[in-house]
Amino acid sequence: MDGILSSLTDVQRQAVQHVDGPLLVLAGPGSGKTRVITHRVAHLLAQGVPDEQIVALTFTNKSAEEMCRRLEHLAPGRRVWVGTFHRFCARLLRQHAPLVGLRENFTIYDADDSRRMVRESIADANITLTHESPARIAAAIGWAKSDLVTAEAYRAESCNPLAALVERVYPRYCKRMLAANAVDFDDLLLYVELLLRDNPELRHLLDQRFRYIMVDEYQDTNLAQYTIVRALSIDYPNLAVTGDPDQSIYGWRGATIRNILDFEHDFPDVRVVRLEQNFRSTGRILRVADQLIANNRQRKEKALFTDNTLGHPVRVVVYPTGRQEAEAVAARIADDVAAGRRRPGDFAIFYRANSLSRSLERALKSVRLPYQIVRGLEFYQRKEIKDVLAYLQLANNPVNDVAFLRVVNTPPRHIGKKSIACLTRHARHEGLSLLDAARGGHRIDGLSARAAAAFARFAALVDQLGSVPHESVEEILGNVLHATDYCDWLEAAETEEDQQRLENIGELLTDAREFDETHFQDGGLEAFLEQTSLVADVDGWESETDRVTMMTLHAAKGLEFPVVFIVAVEQDMLPHKRSVDDPDRLEEERRLLFVGITRAREELHISATQQRTVGGHIVYSGASAFLLELPRDDIVVAGQLVRENADGSGEHSQDLDLDLDLDLEDQFAPDDGSFGDLEEFGWQTPARRRAGKRAGKRAGKRAGKRAAARKPLRTGLVTTAAELAGDVPSATACSPELFHQNMVVTHPEYGLGKIISIGGAGTKRTATVQFVGVAGPKQFCLAFSPLRPARG
DNA sequence: TATTCGCAAGTTTTT
DNA sequence: CTTGCGAATA
Numbered sequence: 001m002d003g004i005l006s007s008l009t010d011v012q013r014q015a016v017q018h019v020d021g022p023l024l025v026l027a028g029p030g031s032g033k034t035r036v037i038t039h040r041v042a043h044l045l046a047q048g049v050p051d052e053q054i055v056a057l058t059f060t061n062k063s064a065e066e067m068c069r070r071l072e073h074l075a076p077g078r079r080v081w082v083g084t085f086h087r088f089c090a091r092l093l094r095q096h097a098p099l100v101g102l103r104e105n106f107t108i109y110d111a112d113d114s115r116r117m118v119r120e121s122i123a124d125a126n127i128t129l130t131h132e133s134p135a136r137i138a139a140a141i142g143w144a145k146s147d148l149v150t151a152e153a154y155r156a157e158s159c160n161p162l163a164a165l166v167e168r169v170y171p172r173y174c175k176r177m178l179a180a181n182a183v184d185f186d187d188l189l190l191y192v193e194l195l196l197r198d199n200p201e202l203r204h205l206l207d208q209r210f211r212y213i214m215v216d217e218y219q220d221t222n223l224a225q226y227t228i229v230r231a232l233s234i235d236y237p238n239l240a241v242t243g244d245p246d247q248s249i250y251g252w253r254g255a256t257i258r259n260i261l262d263f264e265h266d267f268p269d270v271r272v273v274r275l276e277q278n279f280r281s282t283g284r285i286l287r288v289a290d291q292l293i294a295n296n297r298q299r300k301e302k303a304l305f306t307d308n309t310l311g312h313p314v315r316v317v318v319y320p321t322g323r324q325e326a327e328a329v330a331a332r333i334a335d336d337v338a339a340g341r342r343r344p345g346d347f348a349i350f351y352r353a354n355s356l357s358r359s360l361e362r363a364l365k366s367v368r369l370p371y372q373i374v375r376g377l378e379f380y381q382r383k384e385i386k387d388v389l390a391y392l393q394l395a396n397n398p399v400n401d402v403a404f405l406r407v408v409n410t411p412p413r414h415i416g417k418k419s420i421a422c423l424t425r426h427a428r429h430e431g432l433s434l435l436d437a438a439r440g441g442h443r444i445d446g447l448s449a450r451a452a453a454a455f456a457r458f459a460a461l462v463d464q465l466g467s468v469p470h471e472s473v474e475e476i477l478g479n480v481l482h483a484t485d486y487c488d489w490l491e492a493a494e495t496e497e498d499q500q501r502l503e504n505i506g507e508l509l510t511d512a513r514e515f516d517e518t519h520f521q522d523g524g525l526e527a528f529l530e531q532t533s534l535v536a537d538v539d540g541w542e543s544e545t546d547r548v549t550m551m552t553l554h555a556a557k558g559l560e561f562p563v564v565f566i567v568a569v570e571q572d573m574l575p576h577k578r579s580v581d582d583p584d585r586l587e588e589e590r591r592l593l594f595v596g597i598t599r600a601r602e603e604l605h606i607s608a609t610q611q612r613t614v615g616g617h618i619v620y621s622g623a624s625a626f627l628l629e630l631p632r633d634d635i636v637v638a639g640q641l642v643r644e645n646a647d648g649s650g651e652h653s654q655d656l657d658l659d660l661d662l663d664l665e666d667q668f669a670p671d672d673g674s675f676g677d678l679e680e681f682g683w684q685t686p687a688r689r690r691a692g693k694r695a696g697k698r699a700g701k702r703a704g705k706r707a708a709a710r711k712p713l714r715t716g717l718v719t720t721a722a723e724l725a726g727d728v729p730s731a732t733a734c735s736p737e738l739f740h741q742n743m744v745v746t747h748p749e750y751g752l753g754k755i756i757s758i759g760g761a762g763t764k765r766t767a768t769v770q771f772v773g774v775a776g777p778k779q780f781c782l783a784f785s786p787l788r789p790a791r792g
Numbered sequence: 793t794a795t796t797c798g799c800a801a802g803t804t805t806t807t
Numbered sequence: 808c809t810t811g812c813g814a815a816t817a
Contacts, residue, residue, distance in 0.1 A: 059807075086807050111806085133802085185807050252805065353804050355808090409793095416793050534807065554805045576804055592805080615803055616808045 008032075008039065015273040016040045019047060022233070022267035023240040024260075028304045029289070029598035030280025030560065033242050037214055038067055040240065042074035044212055053211040056082040057229070059220055061535060063558050067216075085225055086534055089188040092195070092206070094526075099199060100191045105526060107182045107397045108533040112381065114138060114177075114184040116402050121173040122165075132162055140166045141173060145186035146222040146254030148193060150174075179433070180401045189224035196231040203231055211236045217557075218243035218263070222254040230266070237267065245300050246293050247595050249554055251588045257298060276303050278598075280560055282311025284634040285604050289597040291631040296587045314597075314604045316627060317638045322359050322568070322612035329565050329607070330363035333548060336563075337369065344370050345546035348561035350553045350596045352574045355614070356567065357550050364548060374551035380532055384490070384501040385508055389532060391480045395465040396525055399433035408438075408458055411489035415458070419451035435459055473512040473528045481505065553596045564600035569593065570608045570621035593626050739767055744790040752790060 005013055012032055015025050016039045027033035037056065044054055058064045064083045071080060081088070090108065097104045109117065118138040122129065140162055144154055151171040156163035177183065183191065196203040210232050215221065218241035221229075233239040241263060248257045264270050278286050283306055290304050319325040329349060336342040349360055357373055364371045379385060387410055390403040397403075409415040426444045427437035437444070439459040441452035461483060468479050481487050487505065490498045515528050523530075549561065553574075568574065575589035597604060612621050739745070743755045753771035 061807095084807070135802095188807085249805075250807095253807080355803070358808095412794070414793065418793090552805065573804095578804070588805095613808085 005039075005043075008035070009277065011273060011275055011277075012036050012039075015275070016043050018240070018271055018273075019044065020238055022237055022263075022270040024263045024267075024270050024272045025240070025242040025275060026272065026300060026302065027242050027244055027275040028278060028302055029244065029247065029595070030278040031275035032279055033216070033275060034063070034067060034070065034558075036275065037216060037240075037242060038070040038074055040214070041071055041080055045075050045078055045080070049212060051079045052081070053209065054080045054214075055088065055210045055212070056080065056214045056216065057085050057088055058082070058216045059084060060558070061087075063216065066558075084534065085221075086185060086188050087530075089192040089228070090530055090534065092192050093183070093188060096195055096199075096202065099195055099202075101178055102183065102191070103181050103397075105181065105397050107180070107393050107400050107403070108188070108530060109177075109182050109184050109402065110380070110533055111138075111185075112386075113182075113402045116405075117176055117180070117182075117184075118169065118173055121169045121176055124172045124176070125168045127165065127168065129165075132165055136162065137165055137169055141170050142184070142186045143254055144170065145190045146224050148190065148224055148227060150190070150194070176401075179399065181397050181399050182402070186224070189222075189228065193224050193227050193231070196228065204235060207232050207235045212238045213240070215239070215241045216243070217247075219245050219248035219257055219260045220250040220255045221259045222250075222256060223259075224254075226256075226259045239267070244302075245298070246296070246302070246591055247557060249557065249588060249592050249595060251585065261298075261300065274302070276305060278304055278306040278308070280308075280601055281306065281598060282308050282602060284311050284313055285597060285600050287634050288314050288604070288630050289594055291634075292590065292597065292626060292629050293594045295629050296590055298584070298587055312603055313634055313636045314606060314630070315638070316630070316635050317605065317607045318623070319607060319609045320611060322356075322609050323363075325567055325607050325609050326359040326363035327366075329360065329567065329605070330367045330369060332565075332605070333364075333563075334367040334369055342563065343546050344548045346562040347565070348549040348551070348556070348559070348563070348599065349565045349567060350551060350556050350599070351567050352553055352576060352592070354552060356573075360550055360567070364550075369548055370546065371548040371550060372545065374549060374555050379504070379507070380535065382501075382504055384486075384504055388477070388480060388486060388505060388508060389529065391462075391465060391484060391486075392476065392525060392529060394435070394462050395468075395476070395480070396529060398435045398462065398466065401427075401434045404434040404438075407484075408434075408455075411485055413454050413458060415451060415454050419447060419455070422447045422451075423455060435462060472516040473525055474509060474516055476525055477509060477512045553592045556599050557595050560599050560601055562601045563603040563605075564596065565605045565607065566593070566596045567607050568609065568612070568621075569606050569624045569627060570612070571624050572619075573612075573621065574624050574626070590626060593624075739789070745769060746790045 005016065008016060009032075012035065015023065015036045018040070025033065025036060027036070041054055041056060045051065056064075056067060058067065061084055067082050071078070071082065093100070093102070093106070094104050097106060115134055115138050118141070119134045122134060122137065144166070151174040154167055154170050156167040177187070196206070213229055213232055215225075215229055220243070229239060229241075241260070243260050245257055245260050248255060248260070251257065264272060281289070286304055286306050286308075293299070317325075317328070319328060333342075333344070333347050336347075337344055351357065351360075354375060357375070361371070361373065380389070387407055390400075390406040393400050393403040394407070405420070408420065422444060423434060423437050423441070426432075426447075427434050430437065438455035441447060441455035441459075442449070444452065447455075465476075465480055465483060468476055487502065490502050490505075511532075512528065515531065519527060519531075553566070572580070574593060575586055579585035579589050597606075606627070608623055608627065609621055612619055739755060739758060741755055741758050745753055745755060753769040755767045756770050758767040
């Protein structure tokens, strides 16, 4: 035990040695948080706490594994429960499923399955969507669940069209899910909460059993998660949470930063320990991170410091295009690797959105650098994998209608849309599951004898799958592939794509075999299925292999790399355009960048472009406002950032040093010459564009004029600003969010009008406009209409 | 009923 | 640019 404690700092030791009562560890990035948690577990064990009384909850399987690994070192052979919140809840729910109306073999639906279910429920409610999407309704339902609002309790506030839809769809969705014996991710939490709320004796029992609970990344908990750990810490309030408000990046998923900000309030006798010493990054990197995050209001002040060397300045580079950015990053890495300074595995590239990985991937390929993209989920979302898993799900849970519909005609069994519609109608009418209805298909009106026979054969097939003795998942899976002819079907096709599919299925078989070796005894097929639905992207990351890692900023949390590149730090990308208008969400975007920055140990490169292709369209990007918040003394800038005051007043342009770093000139100037032109571009920050958008007439008009006067722009940048301000009519549509009720607008054909009603979001946002001298109101889909705000 | 083609729509982050 | 969906065709 002495050995364990001696490797810790004083503050860390305080947290580790805390045994009873609530504990809050405010841990800055790189402050040894995981170390503290694992050591504390080891300490508890050393104090005589039985293994089964300790539970450590994490957000990703990845960090759970890491924790297990370290724990195995500190306390070999002990069996402490470490895992994700969702897995923990899934386990509890399996044990007590009947209490909430489920059976213990319930299926966990992924986002895709649950969206299908929402779609059906929308149909149930006789709703035809006009300007909302099933996805948005699904998200709203999820949001309600994270806030512990059940279907029965849900009431739409008046004047909220989305909520009005949710109020009708949510109960139907719930009913359908129960009938299919299925839960979605949010249900896992919600049901456990209800379980604890409605069964006091059970709650007490579990409270007693899980006597020492630890929650990592506490800043990312939502109300449901908070309530669950709270309910398990009443009789034995030994709840230890660790987190950093500055790293809260899941607000969009219902996480509330208040859970950590108010922890001291909720648990009055809490012991608070602050870990502020950073052991990871250079002084400069830490300072850059610290300065950036100082711009946030919602936080607990922290005094981050480090004894590490100052290190290199952070490089901020602006490239003309996304392609050049990707090539430059790849070239830089290739250079370091070729010179023997670094290994590929030292590098990580982070981006805001998955779609940005493509150009990087291509660039790394062309310089022959080994890489891995952390996007593990994708594997389980492939059609062939989902198909095969659907058979397994159906074998395990025969009332799973979504799985039934997925595979009833895959591979093709001469069962068409009409027959399925007929079956569905009958099943609903009789209150049967689709599989049960299929079994007695011959008695259904309007169903051809041929189709009825096909259904019966399918039902028999599924029954056979379910009756195979549960020797191993691999065997069960093998049986599925054989009995359904799935592989034969793919082989027959012989296209390149189908070859790949066969390989993927092979990979799934390997997965199953590995599972059998390690976990089969913990629950067999059901446990395997649970694992496949509860994996996340980060989980696919292999730290051991020597490859360049690419991932989203979200996935990067908790990891560290010697050299980090953060690309596409542009306005509307980071901060993302869906977040810029909401101060809270804007702060979250800033935290996201903070998380990215603090992953870097030795070197950090931040880049942006002037022009990038997103979704097939070229957009002229502007510098992220965040770039201008970085401390000048700790960064080196290549490219020019021109800034104007957000209110559009005065031309206060702050030109950052055009400090071209030599490497960069070497890389680009000779090749394409484009780098030398960069200065001319008069790169524009979004401050101006937004000034134009918001204050429409005043600031916008001036911004437009001024921008036009600053001439050497050859991109469409100025035009864009002017258009947004309403100066130049054009075929391109304005941002739909720009319009609001009662706004006066112009249309090239109809002229001046007024918005009399408006609703929806994104491309679905529609407005009804009454034009002057035009009979009857007109409807517009704002994303594509030539409608724009009127001047003056 | 199966397959193929064309068009439209949606593009943030994840358990 | 991708994926998904619907219609037209074999």
